[in-house]
Structures are given as C-alpha cells and as structure tokens.
Amino acid sequence: MAFLYALPGAIAEGLIWGLMAIGVYISYKILDIADLTVDGSICTGACVCAVLLGLGVPAWLSLIIAFAAGALTGIVTGLLHTALGIPSILAGILTQLMLYSINLAILGGKALVAIDSRSLELLVNMSDRTRSIISAGMIVAGTIVVLWLFFYTEVGLTLKSTGDNPDMSRAQGVNVNFNKVLGLAIANGIVALAGALLAQYKGSANINDGKGAIVIGLAAIFIGLSVSLKIKPNFVVSLIGVVCGGIVYYIVYNFVILLGMKTDYLKMLSAIIVALFLAIPYLKEQYFTKPKDLRPSAVSSNHNTGGDANA
Amino acid sequence: MLKITNLKKTFNAGTINEKTALEGLNLHLKDGDFVTVIGGNGAGKSTLQNAIAGVWKPDCGTIEIDGVDVTNMPEHKRAQFLGRVFQDPMKGTAPDMEIAENLAIAARRGTKRKLIWGVRKAEREEYKKLLATLDLGLEDRLSTKVGLLSGGQRQAVTLLMATLRRPKLLMLDEHTAALDPKTAAKVLELTDRIVTENKLTTLMITHNMNDAIAHGNRLIMMYDGHVVVDVEGEEKKKLTVQDLLNMFAQASGKEFANDRAMLS
Numbered sequence: 138m139a140f141l142y143a144l145p146g147a148i149a150e151g152l153i154w155g156l157m158a159i160g161v162y163i164s165y166k167i168l169d170i171a172d173l174t175v176d177g178s179i180c181t182g183a184c185v186c187a188v189l190l191g192l193g194v195p196a197w198l199s200l201i202i203a204f205a206a207g208a209l210t211g212i213v214t215g216l217l218h219t220a221l222g223i224p225s226i227l228a229g230i231l232t233q234l235m236l237y238s239i240n241l242a243i244l245g246g247k248a249l250v251a252i253d254s255r256s257l258e259l260l261v262n263m264s265d266r267t268r269s270i271i272s273a274g275m276i277v278a279g280t281i282v283v284l285w286l287f288f289y290t291e292v293g294l295t296l297k298s299t300g301d302n303p304d305m306s307r308a309q310g311v312n313v314n315f316n317k318v319l320g321l322a323i324a325n326g327i328v329a330l331a332g333a334l335l336a337q338y339k340g341s342a343n344i345n346d347g348k349g350a351i352v353i354g355l356a357a358i359f360i361g362l363s364v365s366l367k368i369k370p371n372f373v374v375s376l377i378g379v380v381c382g383g384i385v386y387y388i389v390y391n392f393v394i395l396l397g398m399k400t401d402y403l404k405m406l407s408a409i410i411v412a413l414f415l416a417i418p419y420l421k422e423q424y425f426t427k428p429k430d431l432r433p434s435a436v437s438s439n440h441n442t443g444g445d446a447n448a
Numbered sequence: 449m450l451k452i453t454n455l456k457k458t459f460n461a462g463t464i465n466e467k468t469a470l471e472g473l474n475l476h477l478k479d480g481d482f483v484t485v486i487g488g489n490g491a492g493k494s495t496l497q498n499a500i501a502g503v504w505k506p507d508c509g510t511i512e513i514d515g516v517d518v519t520n521m522p523e524h525k526r527a528q529f530l531g532r533v534f535q536d537p538m539k540g541t542a543p544d545m546e547i548a549e550n551l552a553i554a555a556r557r558g559t560k561r562k563l564i565w566g567v568r569k570a571e572r573e574e575y576k577k578l579l580a581t582l583d584l585g586l587e588d589r590l591s592t593k594v595g596l597l598s599g600g601q602r603q604a605v606t607l608l609m610a611t612l613r614r615p616k617l618l619m620l621d622e623h624t625a626a627l628d629p630k631t632a633a634k635v636l637e638l639t640d641r642i643v644t645e646n647k648l649t650t651l652m653i654t655h656n657m658n659d660a661i662a663h664g665n666r667l668i669m670m671y672d673g674h675v676v677v678d679v680e681g682e683e684k685k686k687l688t689v690q691d692l693l694n695m696f697a698q699a700s701g702k703e704f705a706n707d708r709a710m711l712s
Binding site (some may be wrong): 297307 | 525526543549558561562563670
C-alpha cells in the first residue's frame, strides 16, 4: 500500500531524472565523452531556478535561463577540452569543481535556498503529483521531439558522426572541436533544465544537489537501453528508453527505501548498479563466450549466416 | 593542382625517438595526374598524405592546392579540396550511422551545414543509383548501419564518399591493403573507373609494385622522406617490377626492404 502511495512521486521524480539522463546520453553515447560536468551543472540549474523564483521570475522563464546557464557550463568544459587540449574527463572534473564555488555564489553564499511553493506558481511540485507528472512529461516529450528533429538536420548528423568517427568527420570537413563544444552545451543545458525542475519539485536548491548525478544518469541509460535496443535500435526509441530507465530507477529507489534500507547507502547502490551494467558485457566476453565449433559437421548448420562479412 | 615545396617534418624532435619523416620534399602534380606512390616502410608515403590533409603542421615548406596555400589551414577546412580513403576500412565511415547518412555528410563536405533536413528524399534516389554502380548489392540497403558492412563494402562506400563531391585531389592511402585479393582487385577496378570518369587528380599509395605500374599515368618512389624516382607517360608504361627494384637500389644503395612489396 505504502508503495502504491509512493508511486506517483517516484514517477514524477523519475521523469525529471530521465530528462537529465537524456543530457548524459548526448555526451556519453552520442559524443562518446564521459562528461563529469553534469554533477555541477545539474546543481547550477537548481540554484539559478531557485534564486530566480525568489526574485519573482515566472517558472517557465527560470527554466529557460537555467538551460542557458547549463549550456554555458558545457561550453566551459568543451573549451577546456578542445581549445586547451585537456583530456575530456579532466576538463569535466575541473568545471565541476569550479561550479561548486559558482553555485555557492549564485545561492548568495548560503548552502540552501528554499522555494516558496505555496505562493508561487510552479510547474512541478511534490504537493501536486498529478500536475507534476503532466508538466514534467510534457517537457520531456518536447525535449525528445526537438532533439529528434535536430539530430536529423545537417548539423545534427555531423554531431553524431563526431562521436562515432572523428577521423571520418574531419576528412568530410566537419569541425570536430566546434561540434564537441556544441554537443556538451546542449547536454549540460538539458541537465540544468532537469536540475531546475528538481528544485521546483523538492521546493529548494541545495549546494549538495546533484552529487553522483552522472551515475544516476548512466544507470538510467543502461536500464533503458537494455530494453529499448531490443525493441528498435533507433534514436527516438532510445531516448524514450532512457527516460523510462530514469523512472524505473526511481521506482526501485523508492521500493528499496520502503524495504527499510537506510538512505545513506543509496549512492552505494547506484554505483553498484552502474558498475554491474558496465561490467556485464566484459564479463560475458571474457568468461562466458565459448569458441564456436567450426568442424565441418558443426558448420553445416550455420554456414550461411556470415554472408555479409565475406562479401 | 598540387604544389609541395621544400616540405620538412621531424617527429619527436630532440628525443631518442627522433624520426625525420619528410626531408625537404618537392612535388608538383598537374591537373588530371593519377600518380601512384611506392616506397619502403618509413619512406614517408603516409606522412606525405597526412601533411597534405593537415593532420599536423609541417616544420617548414608550403603546400598549395589549386593555387590556394593551405599550409596553415586546419584539417576540416582543407577537406573541401580533398577526398580521402584510408588504409583501415574502419576509418573512413561512421559505423553507427546509416549508409545514406554517411553519404549525405560527405555530399556536404566544404559547405556550411545548416539546420535543415540532413538527408533529403531526392538525395536518397541519387545515392541509390550511385550505390548500384558499385555492384555490391548496397542500393537497397540505404538505411543499413555502415558498421554491418564488410571491409570491402566499407572501402567502396568510402571511395564513393570521397568522390561524391568532386575533390581537387583524391588521396588513397593503401586503400586495398587490408582487403582480401579478390575484393582488393574489385575496389581497385572501381577506383580506376571513378578516377577516369571524373578525370580526378589522384595520389595513390600502394605497396603493390604491379598495381603501381598498372594504374595511373605517373609513378613516384619515395625513400627517406623524399622523392627518388619520378617517371611518367610512355616511360612508366614500359616499367617492370625488376626496373623498380633496380631503381630503388640505385637511389638508396640498398636492397628494397619492404616484405609486402617483394611478395606481390
């Protein structure tokens, strides 16, 4: 019963984390960069949103500004990586550290800024879960549609090829460095947007928000893609899968809390889930793959399957 | 078309691994030249192509393509003049993208990419016809991910991508070396056809002396970072592998030391 009662909240929060996971998907899966800026940019989104709401800025406008602030953090990481030649993973860590100071500055030196959810018109909030699910769902759907259109444009295609094969991209006249910066800006913009929604949902922005967000994002991606790639391996289905991954993650999260697990251990749980998903393909390859039996008696049954590879 | 003057490049200068790859190289390609390049391991063949493509900057010297000095132009800007096919079939195509998408990206080489549809319907029809000319059964697989193709098919698609937008210079870096003999012959035949049909200025590196003699109108041999043999026209047509080996011995004072070349 308690679980069913917690379900709408888990779905609403899962949708928001699913949106963040879409941002991580763009950097990790499309650009092939493990971008650690995310842990900072999600908090930037939350801080910007909370402070703007306090100043009387409408909720929708504060979301747009949060997106822009997140995009800026992505540009910083991108420039550290491309213009200054710092390895991408380090560039992300450096930006993340910078953002801790910047986020504190945005919050005016306080560790926490509360959002007055009673008097303000918010798009999502814990107190109205149905409305939260609808609003968050619409923002997620809108983001997916925009990304879907974007990644089939001339610019979008080269963004994909940049991550898929940088050598080929350069040979075809693609400015790989510019594309990395652009991709990281979009990715962190979406992450900050999710951070802003999260602040509205929880009714506060905390300087420690977003610790381990990248891990949650990766968990959502792995959970989602493990199913969606089997259904249809295309872009939109993957994005929907990633969002569903976020929701599943939060339902499991709530379930585990209800089972009596201390919330202190939940980050450990997230990390173990991601480690397992990362390890499974490797373990399969290393320990559970047997060489195929290629004696003539065994080959006859499957000798037609490799036609493509020998063409 | 291509004019290289006094090009020098030393890798790892000042360290124990110092290697002079290009030693004041001069090369002038006329419009429509189809030049085959041979040479031993470490002669600087691939270094020459990488220098033209702008993978790194040379220590000194200039490179001009069709009258434009590209010496300081970044790689992605130079790409507008160049069509490239690499030795590694994996290098020339994006594996996780469709055949049509790969071709569409190549078709826009050197143009400003916009926020408009990346592969138009009319294009798909055009690609279908072009793929049919490869005779590899790819014309009905426009939506197939390139990663699912064989090495030979990928090289053929890369060749198409390199020439889809007419390049000022086509550069082939041992593009059949990683293929089985039958597929290699097919890709080479395709290369000949595309180059002749479009009258492309071409620089083809090969380790196969017979191929180097059979294809193109001009042959250069490299040794130690510069051109040691340069023959063209009638004189090139009469060459034999033995002639080339003798020329190499004369130019370098050594036996030709490329096992793969000797075997072929």
